[in-house]
Amino acid sequence: MAGMTAPKGTFDILPPDSARFLAVRDTLTAPLRRAGYGYIEAPAFEATEVFSRGVGESTDVVTKEMYTFTDRGGRSLTLRPELTAGLMRAFIEHRLYDGALPVKLWSVGSAFRYERPQAGRYRHFTQVDCEALGVDDPALDAEVVALGVQGFRDLGLTDFELLLTSLGDATDRPAYREKLVAHLAKLDLDEETRQRAQINPLRVLDDKRPEVQAQLDDAPLMVDHLSDSTRAHYDAVRQHLTDLGVRWTEAPRLVRGLDYYTKTTFEFVHHGLGAQSAIGGGGRYDGLSAALGGPDLSGIGYAVGVDRTLLAVAAEGLDIGTTAAVQAFVVPLGAEAKRLAVRLVGQLREAGVAADTVYGDRGLKGAMKAADRSGASHVLVVGERDLAEGVGQLKDLRTGEQTAVPVADLFDTVRAAVGS
Ligand code: HAM
Numbered sequence: 001m002a003g004m005t006a007p008k009g010t011f012d013i014l015p016p017d018s019a020r021f022l023a024v025r026d027t028l029t030a031p032l033r034r035a036g037y038g039y040i041e042a043p044a045f046e047a048t049e050v051f052s053r054g055v056g057e058s059t060d061v062v063t064k065e066m067y068t069f070t071d072r073g074g075r076s077l078t079l080r081p082e083l084t085a086g087l088m089r090a091f092i093e094h095r096l097y098d099g100a101l102p103v104k105l106w107s108v109g110s111a112f113r114y115e116r117p118q119a120g121r122y123r124h125f126t127q128v129d130c131e132a133l134g135v136d137d138p139a140l141d142a143e144v145v146a147l148g149v150q151g152f153r154d155l156g157l158t159d160f161e162l163l164l165t166s167l168g169d170a171t172d173r174p175a176y177r178e179k180l181v182a183h184l185a186k187l188d189l190d191e192e193t194r195q196r197a198q199i200n201p202l203r204v205l206d207d208k209r210p211e212v213q214a215q216l217d218d219a220p221l222m223v224d225h226l227s228d229s230t231r232a233h234y235d236a237v238r239q240h241l242t243d244l245g246v247r248w249t250e251a252p253r254l255v256r257g258l259d260y261y262t263k264t265t266f267e268f269v270h271h272g273l274g275a276q277s278a279i280g281g282g283g284r285y286d287g288l289s290a291a292l293g294g295p296d297l298s299g300i301g302y303a304v305g306v307d308r309t310l311l312a313v314a315a316e317g318l319d320i321g322t323t324a325a326v327q328a329f330v331v332p333l334g335a336e337a338k339r340l341a342v343r344l345v346g347q348l349r350e351a352g353v354a355a356d357t358v359y360g361d362r363g364l365k366g367a368m369k370a371a372d373r374s375g376a377s378h379v380l381v382v383g384e385r386d387l388a389e390g391v392g393q394l395k396d397l398r399t400g401e402q403t404a405v406p407v408a409d410l411f412d413t414v415r416a417a418v419g420s
Contacts, residue, residue, distance in 0.1 A: 009115070009123030016322075023321030024313060025108060025306045028128040028151040032106040035147055037130060040105045042086040044112075048076040053291050054085030056259025058199050065113040079112035082258065083129040084285070084301060085292070091133055092294030101134035101297075108306070120276030120308050130282075131301035133289075138233050141264040141284060141300050142240030148268060148280055148302050149246050155309070156318045160270045160279065163251035164241075166234040167202075167265045168222050170287060176225040177201060187215045206255035221252040230263055237264050260285035264300065270308070272315030279312055280304035327418040329376035330357040331367040337382040340392075340407070344380075347411050353418055372397070378417050380410065 006012055013021050033039075048068050055061050067079040080086050087105060090096075096103045107129045115121050130147060132140050145162065152160055168176060184197040184204055193212065197204050205216060226234065241248060248266070256265060265283030273279070282302025289297045313320055328348060332341035341357045348355035356374055358367045364381075371379045382392040391404040394413060405413045 007123070009117035009121075011122065019325065020313070020321035021306065021310055024155060024310045025126065025128065027154050027320075028304050028306065028309065029106060029108055030154065031147045031150040032128075032130050035104070035143070037104040037106040037132075040087060040090065040107050041109070042083070042090045042107070043080075044110055045077045045079050046086045046089060048078040050085050050089050050292065051078050051081060054088065054260065054288060055082065059257060059259050061113060061257055065115055067112045067114060080110075081113045082111055083107055083109065083127055083303060084131060084258075084260070085288070087129065087131055088133075088288050088292055088294070088299065092289060092292055097134050097289075097295055097297055102137075102140060103133045105131045105133070111303075118276065120273055120305075120311055122307060125308075126306040127303040128306060129301065129303045131299060133299040134297045136233075136284075136286065136298040138236035138264075139240050141237045142244055142246070144282070144300050144302060145237075145241060145248075145264075145266055146244045146246050148282070148304060151304060152268065152279070152309070152312075155313055155320060157270070157309075157312055157316060159272055159316055160268055160312065162246065162248040163254050163267045163269060164238075164248040165251045165254045165265055166223055166226060166230060166237075166263050167261050167283070168226050169230050169262045172222070172225060172227045172230055173262075176220065176222050179220045179225065180205075183219050189215075200259075202255055205253045216253075223250075223252045233263055256281060256283065260288045260291070262286045266302070268302075268304070270312040270315070273308065273311055276308060278305070279308045325354060326356045326374040326376045327354045328356075328378045328380065328414050329371040329374050330355065331364070331371055331379060331381045332357065333364060333367075333382065334384040334387070337384065337387055340382055340387070340410075344410055344414075348414060351411075351415060353415055355414075378414060380405075380414060 051066060052062050061081045066081055069077060071077055087107060091103060109126065110124060111127050112124055114123060117123060130144060132144055149162060180201045181197060184201055189197065189212065193204060193207065205219060207213065254265060254267060261283040263284040263286065266281065267278050268280040269277040270279045280302055284298065284300040286298040288299060289295060330341040330345055332338045345355045345357045358370050362370065377396065377398055379395045379397060380392050386392055390407050392407060392410055393402055394405050394417065395402045
């Protein structure tokens with residue numbers, strides 16, 4: 001049989017690099033945990049209509065990118081292309097809205113999109129997700145945005161930018177849409193773009209082709225057509241962001257790939273990543289709950305791409321997740337020493353010290369190499385002659401200093417040496 005490989009657009013995250021992945025993932029979730037968000041885990045697949053109704057029938061995500069299949073019971077299921085719609089489904093199903101509002105949730109997990117793979121764009125990727133449901137308060141918008149920023153700051157990232165705009169609400173949108181459609185109808189556009197202008201005119205604003213962009217200079221923008229109440233909402237969000245020390249760039253042409261957004265909408269871009277520069281994005285989605293059959297409740301949230309953030313961390317040359325996994329490494333020589341090593345490593349681990357030893361007979365040289373690779377700061381060598389004398393040799397690899405330690409004191413001495 002030919003060797004098997006991971007499916008196109010997917011990749012394996014292997015040690016030791018996986019330590020950086022974990023560090024990024026956990027650093028991005030820490031601000032959410034500190035802010036009282038509760039962990040929620042929903043299935044990685046949902047009934048297909050959760051996404052067709054939630055994310056929007058006309059989006060690329062739904063029309064071209066979903067992994068949809070019929071299960072053996074004849075149900076149409078879809079691997080989640082994002083987490084929000086499924087979390088909203090859970091919020092409605094379990095009537096979380098019956099409790100105190102807002103309901104603040106975070107999650108992390110796999111998402112799947114059948115996209116053309118390239119650097120930073122995969123078919124299987126990981127998102128850290130944050131949602132605050134049930135309250136429409138500009139201060140909550142600012143909190144959510146600031147939590148996203150905090151995760152990037154905690155990683156040490158600096159070369160990123162927050163793009164911010166307001167997409168209006170269900171009452172502002174139709175009038176603006178009409179204006180935009182009328183404007184686009186006057187332009188010299190190809191047939192496909194004309195059609196897009198009818199179905200989703202906002203997306204034309206995001207067309208990257210220079211010949212299209214050149215004609216869009218005086219296209220009407222949503223932010224100039226907000227009602228008094230949405231404008232006041234947006235002003236308040238910006239005031240709170242200023243108070244929170246968060247800087248942003250106004251992005252009146254920001255277009256998101258999902259249809260549920262209303263009012264505050266944002267994206268985090270990193271300048272070291274090339275084409276796939278969005279490391280996160282989100283916004284308010286005040287119609288999503290109702291669209292999924294729930295009560296008419298608002299929500300706001302974001303998702304950060306862990307894989308892209310890891311690329312951003314690498315682009316800025318940040319040293320993350322490289323702390324040694326192992327603190328103490330035990331090298332036994334001979335059967336009796338082996339028993340002592342296994343027992344000691346077990347005791348150290350129980351006491352919270354990251355400890356390891358060698359397996360298989362490797363000889364002193366091989367064992368010392370393994371000790372070195374483990375990243376341990378301390379190596380304990382227990383040879384046959386040492387054991388006969390009732391000692392082990394504890395070496396501090398950082399200083400090279402070596403001391404003979406009585407067997408009875410090994411546990412306490414190693415533990416003290418690694419500072420646990
Ligand atoms: P999104 O902008 O589609 O929003 O995705 C969020 C982030 O996921 C992106 O900024 C990017 O970092 C990462 N991402 C998306 N697609 C890929 C891919 N193919 N490969 C690698 N990374 C990718 C959402 O998914 C919304 N659910 C966010 C949200 C939460 N809005 C409100 N609440």
